[in-house]
Amino acid sequence: MNQDRNIEVFDWQRIFGTEHIPVSYLGEIAFRTTVMFLILVIALKFLSKRGVKQLSVFELAILIALGSAVGDPMFYNYIPLTYGILVLIVVILLYRSITRFTSRSKMMERLLEGKPVCLLENGRIDFRNYRRIRLPYDKFFAELRLKGVDHLGQVRRAYLETSGEISIYFFKDEEVLPGLPIYPEWIDQPVKGINEGKDYACIYCGNVQYVQITGSECRICKNNKWLTPLATPRVV
Secondary structure, eight states, X not given: OOTTSOOOTTXXXXXXXXXXXXXXXXXXXXXXXXXXXXXXXXXXXXXXXXXXXXOOHHHHHHHHHHHHHHHHHHHOTTSOHHHHHHHHHHXXXXXXXXXXXXXXXXXXXXXXXXXXXXXXXXXXXXXXXXXXXXXXXXXXXXXXXXXXXXXXXXXXXXXXXXXXXXXXXXXXXXXXXXXOBOOHHHHTSOOOOOOSOEEEEETTTOOEEEEOSTXXXXXXXXXXXXXXXXXXXXXX
């Protein structure tokens, strides 16, 4: 950038265009965009048919690469369309080759796609797995609430899938355990004073244990914030 050049504030010609490129070049940009967009649509036909929310990390990386390949030729006048088309072809061939290889190698599939992680078992958060993936509690509990969960004791198992979605398996009504309530207003107001010993649910891991005094630590995660557990069945 030329430091000696004075910049005029709200220079509309500078904001919306440039003196070095004619206005008619906007038509070429529109043409380039149309061509690359149509090629991208065709390219995506050869990729995964899953929705965006269900894409794996590997597939998201492919889409980012496609976006970069398509974006530059759309408006940079010095980048020929053939460059962008070549990049698209190479990315698609790489995707095809890698997916074919991963279908034959379980190790490569896990390396690229990852594997499901158990977040919750028998109404208790798997604290070691949960701490490793660093999923926000608000997001996790929100996903559970959207599936009609009132407290963790209703859930037999919950997995974080490779697509980023959470799959949930429930207890039968007669098998429901006492568990941590996941209502937002309850989570934000843990029990402040424990005057009599009884079972409480740890806010951080859902562990239910007998607590006698305020400040007692959870034997699983060593935190000391509690809620009175619920044992109600799901209302579907």
